Amino acid sequence: MHLAIILILLKNLSKDRDVNSIKLKAQNMKKVIFVMPFIIQLCFQASVLSCEVELPPIKAGMSYKEVRKLLTNNGWFPISLHWSETESWSARERLILDKGYSDIQACSGTGLGHCLFSFGDGYGNKINITTSGQADNEPEDLNVTGWSINPEN
Structure with a gap:
């Protein structure tokens, strides 16, 4: 103006x-x-x-594979942990990481297999996705249970 x-x-x-x-x-x-x-x-x-990357429509129950694709297609990028932070990971966390899910942050040790994944948008915004799925399931079988957006400062 x-x-x-x-x-x-x-x-x-x-x-x-x-x-x-x-x-x-x-x-x-x-x-x-x-x-x-x-x-x-x-x-x-x-x-x-005022900039941010558009958040695609995410719903509980969606497959994590689908949500991950929506996020990356809309400008979000996986936030990876430094290799030193993954040395003490469980077999499940290691399996998910080895399958190419570099956005994995942690998984609980319960049979429900809750996991946390993170993405950034380049403007300092961060979205955390929580999933569940049986511990013996493949990472592709995870379902989204929730998400939260937290600006990184």
């Missing part, structure tokens, strides 16, 4: 032939040019703060 005002002022400045009017507009332009860097910075900050 501020850029539009500046463009209108420049357009009007070029139309005038009156010397006094041009001087007055030139003085106003100096003021506009002086504050322009501040306006640009504010606009940039506002646009970055």
Whole structure:
């Protein structure tokens, strides 16, 4: 919006032939040019703060494989743990990681096989997906039980 005002002022400045009017507009332009860097910075900050990648429709009971595909197709990327954080993982967590699910964060030791997966969107937003599935099931058989969005600060 501020850029539009500046463009209108420049357009009007070029139309005038009156010397006094041009001087007055030139003085106003100096003021506009002086504050322009501040306006640009504010606009940039506002646009970055309001940005986020669209969250696809996720419903409890959906297969995790389907939700994972929806997220990655909509600009979300898997958040992987550092290898040193996975050294003490269970066989189930290791199986899921070895199947290419680098977004795995942890699994519970219960028979319900609850697991946590994480994705980021490049704007500092993070989504955690919780799943369940029997401990002996393949990772492709996991079903989504919930999710939460947490901005990373």
